Amino acid sequence: MFVWKILSLFFISFQVNAQSYKFNNLNLSVDWISTQSTTWFTIVHNKSSNYTDAWIAIGFNTDQLMDGGNGVVCSIINNTPSVEHYYFDGNTPKLMSTQNKDFGLMNTSVMFTGSQIICKFERQNEINVTNYFGTNQNVYILSAMGIGSFKFHGENYGQSAKTFNLQFINNPPETSTTPKSTALKTSPNPTTIKMPDLNNNLHKFSMNITVNWKVQESNTWFSMRFPKPTGFTTGWFALGFNSIQEMSGGNGVVCLISSTNSSNFVVEHHYFDGNTPKPLNASDKIFGVKNAKLKMENSDLIFDFERENSNNISNYVSTNQQVYFLAAYGSGLYKYHGDNREYSLSSYNLNLVNEQEVSTSKPTNTTDGKDTINTDDINRLLQDLTSKLNDLMNQLNDFLNMLDFKKVLDQFNDLFKF
Numbered sequence: 001m002f003v004w005k006i007l008s009l010f011f012i013s014f015q016v017n018a019q020s021y022k023f024n025n026l027n028l029s030v031d032w033i034s035t036q037s038t039t040w041f042t043i044v045h046n047k048s049s050n051y052t053d054a055w056i057a058i059g060f061n062t063d064q065l066m067d068g069g070n071g072v073v074c075s076i077i078n079n080t081p082s083v084e085h086y087y088f089d090g091n092t093p094k095l096m097s098t099q100n101k102d103f104g105l106m107n108t109s110v111m112f113t114g115s116q117i118i119c120k121f122e123r124q125n126e127i128n129v130t131n132y133f134g135t136n137q138n139v140y141i142l143s144a145m146g147i148g149s150f151k152f153h154g155e156n157y158g159q160s161a162k163t164f165n166l167q168f169i170n171n172p173p174e175t176s177t178t179p180k181s182t183a184l185k186t187s188p189n190p191t192t193i194k195m196p197d198l199n200n201n202l203h204k205f206s207m208n209i210t211v212n213w214k215v216q217e218s219n220t221w222f223s224m225r226f227p228k229p230t231g232f233t234t235g236w237f238a239l240g241f242n243s244i245q246e247m248s249g250g251n252g253v254v255c256l257i258s259s260t261n262s263s264n265f266v267v268e269h270h271y272f273d274g275n276t277p278k279p280l281n282a283s284d285k286i287f288g289v290k291n292a293k294l295k296m297e298n299s300d301l302i303f304d305f306e307r308e309n310s311n312n313i314s315n316y317v318s319t320n321q322q323v324y325f326l327a328a329y330g331s332g333l334y335k336y337h338g339d340n341r342e343y344s345l346s347s348y349n350l351n352l353v354n355e356q357e358v359s360t361s362k363p364t365n366t367t368d369g370k371d372t373i374n375t376d377d378i379n380r381l382l383q384d385l386t387s388k389l390n391d392l393m394n395q396l397n398d399f400l401n402m403l404d405f406k407k408v409l410d411q412f413n414d415l416f417k418f
Contacts, residue, residue, distance in 0.1 A: 059143070064159040139165075144156055206342060219309060222307060224239050224327075226302075236256045243323060267305065280313065327343070
């Protein structure tokens with residue numbers, strides 16, 4: 001039916017690779033988000049007593065033992081933080097590199113925050129060196145902690161009860177009291193970049209997301225205003241571009257928010273292979289996007305970024321053509337959005353000034369007092385009509401099935417088939 005063809009344009013299937021596990025016996029939780037080449041980890045330990053020197057660690061192996069695995073140890077000794085990378089020779093931890101103690105790690109940090117020890121780091125999934133344990137396979141998560149300097153943990157250790165594929169969600173995340181943590185992915189010193197006036201170009205989606213833009217030579221600045229729904233603390237929202245009114249073949253810029261702090265966010269640039277988003281560049285998730293910035297105004301999140309108008313790589317959607325806008329959002333993990341999606345009913349030439357706001361609100365009257373309905377208005381009315389007819393059909397279907405009037409139902413479906 002026609003209505004299903006309309007709805008199919010909206011079905012966008014996002015997949016997120018964020019997971020968590022909690023070691024209850026250690027009051028320790030670990031959260032991670034994987035990319036193709038690296039994985040971001042956040043370890044949080046809730047201290048049971050008042051101590052200042054301590055270490056926490058997580059490890060990875062194909063079984064629940066240390067031998068053959070790798071471990072990352074985060075410590076604070078005499079107020080000096082350290083993050084080190086080890087391989088396990090039997091039950092003995094040895095540095096991956098004596099010259100570079102955080103070999104294979106990036107963006108490391110460890111701190112005391114109130115009653116918590118928090119460690120964050122990014123780890124390369126695979127390195128072709130001896131003893132480096134690759135996580136592009138099913139792994140057990142190991143954990144340990146201790147007071148004072150790094151030494152034998154005694155009974156303060158644990159292993160996950162199951163294996164994890166760090167790249168995908170295979171099961172619902174284990175219970176965790178800590179928010180998902182993600183990488184801060186902004187351009188250097190974004191506040192030094194002067195953003196142009198974007199007020200002349202505006203599109204407003206019916207779900208109250210608005211987009212302003214301005215073309216500047218080979219790039220276009222975008223500002224996306226997202227009114228946070230009730231209960232939204234972590235989640236994501238996205239702006240897409242395509243030459244047709246569907247997802248497949250388009251591009252999308254996604255902003256993932258890991259906490260209520262608007263400075264903690266990730267930006268990724270995807271192309272859409274059918275309904276599946278994939279990075280335009282696996283080694284550079286924000287390829288083609290720069291100067292990204294997120295701020296909060298009252299309950300609205302405002303996401304600013306600059307995007308290249310065109311690029312020679314495959315799957316890059318040029319905005320030097322008529323394009324439709326796509327928008328979607330979701331709470332929590334980056335995943336299928338359900339009904340929280342929409343595309344513009346009109347295409348835009350971004351190089352022209354588009355002063356009129358486009359929305360699904362009631363059409364206004366012209367100065368001569370006569371009502372006007374354009375093609376976009378008709379399309380909106382048809383969508384509303386088909387949606388209502390579809391709801392009516394479903395209700396009648398349920399009722400007639402109860403009465404077993406199958407023949408009547410078939411005739412009714414034939415009558416209203418589009």
